[in-house]
Every structure is written in C-alpha cells, then in structure tokens.
Amino acid sequence: MRIGELSERTGTSRRLLRYYEEQGLIVSQRSPNGYRHYDERFVDRVLQIRGLLDAGLPTRIIKQILPCLDKPRVIHFPDATPEMLATLELERDRMTERIECLIRNRDAVSAYLDTVRTNRRPEVAA
C-alpha cells in the first residue's frame, strides 16, 4: 500500500509517517517514481509507535526497542552489543516506573469517580 492508505488505516497523517521514517522508526520501499510502499505489517507497527509516543517515549528510544518486537522471533545476536542491552534494561525499568505511576494515578482517579458517583446527592445545592 502507499502512504495514503497507511495514513487512513492508522489515523496518522502522511506528514507524520514521513517523519517517523526520517527518525528511523519505519523503512519504506520505493517504487521507481519515488512513491513509498508498505506492506500489511506496517499498520500494526505504526499503531505501536503511536502508542509508545503517546505514553511519553521519544522516537530515539522507540527506535531502540522496536527491533525487540519483530514478529519472527529472530534475535539478531550480532548487533546486540552489551551497551545496547544495558540501554534496553534501563528503558525497561523506566517503562515499569511509568506503568506504576500511571496505575497509581489512574486508580486514584477511579476512586475519586467512584466516590463522587456513590455519594451523589442531587438534593444538595452546594
């Protein structure tokens, strides 16, 4: 598919798809006329990128963890340098912290909503 279809299927502007490519998050095939072409896998890939961006990870980090998520469980041992593994561990821990922070606060918001709804007293003006 070309960029327009990928854009529609992922709800992501063409501009951003080109930006993600520029940042090395996705790679496209080019036809002779220069048009970008993508296969089905890119739909999930782009949605994954958007989710991670929305969760606060910068493209620089996303670029590093994406190779871990490729479907074929083929691990590229050669390019798994100790430094890269350390970086991944660090990012994994940072993601865990984010998760815990989000859970804490989401639960607090939930508790608040529950309390408000339970104690709803329409007869009280103020």
Next chain:
Amino acid sequence: MRIGELSERTGTSRRLLRYYEEQGLIVSQRSPNGYRHYDERFVDRVLQIRGLLDAGLPTRIIKQILPCLDKPRVIHFPDATPEMLATLELERDRMTERIECLIRNRDAVSAYLDTVRTNRRPEVAA
C-alpha cells in the same frame, strides 16, 4: 521551605517549579519579600507531577486530575461538574490504554532480553 530546597529534594529545577505554578499545578505561599514557600506535601506533589509528565500527560490534564489525589479524602462536590467528570472518565480510559501499551511493550523488551541472555553464545563471533 523555599524553592531551592524543594528543587533539591525533588530533583526539579527552580525554573520548572515556577513553570508548574504558572500552569496551575502547584500554588505557593509568598512571604513579604516575594519568596515562595512550600510545605512538606509539595515534595510528593511535585514528584507526582513529574511522573505524570514523564508518562506523557500534558500539564493541562495533570491539573485536572491532581485534585482527585489530595490526601484528605475530601471530595469537592460543588466543583465536580458533569463535564469535568466526563473528562476525568475519558482521561482514566486513556491512562488505561497507555498502561496496556506500556505493559505490552515492556514485556516484549523483557522477553527479548531474556532470550538474548539465555542463548548467549560467547563462542560465536558473528
């Protein structure tokens, strides 16, 4: 405490503390000379703000959910308008999505790291 101590205890620059105040995330007492003063509660409050920012929430949203997290379980019913409750529900759901996305990807990174470490073969050059 004054802004310098709060800054040190939260690892947050003075500049940012003032910015958070400007955005309505925190409120300070002022002494006659204009200095900001904070009590102990602000240490946790600031750390919470930083966690949420790091998790990808903008100050606009953080400002809305912070009142839900105040220690005294005093719910301010009067200012809990239906619109605000709807907004909170929406944000709660968005936080849940973020959490799920982060967990999925964190687990994938973990699995990658486990695989690499398990299959470590120091004798293989390439």
Next chain:
DNA sequence: TCGAACGATCACACGTATGTCAGGGGTCAA
C-alpha cells in the same frame, strides 16, 4: 488530453516542557 487525486520534498510555524541568562532585590555572616 485535461483535471483530479495522489505522491515527493522543503520550509516555516506552533505548542509544550525545559534551559539559560540578564537585571534586580533580600539575607546574613564576616
């Protein structure tokens, strides 16, 4: 063959979180 619809690149702009610096005042101990 023309025009609509799509693609490409490039440049400028914006919002947000953050850094940094300038210019000025307050506090306090030597």
Next chain:
DNA sequence: TTGACCCCTGACATACGTGTGATCGTTCGA
C-alpha cells in the same frame, strides 16, 4: 558594609512532535 548566596521576573533559546503550505512530479479516468 561588602560578598556570597538565595530569590524574583522576564526574555530568549532549544528539542520534539506535529500542522500547513508551496512547488513540483505521477497516475488515471473522463
């Protein structure tokens, strides 16, 4: 009183994700 150190405000700068527009080439159906 001077100097070190804290605070204030305001302005400018930067990185990053994203929008928008200009200008141009490609494709394809009417």
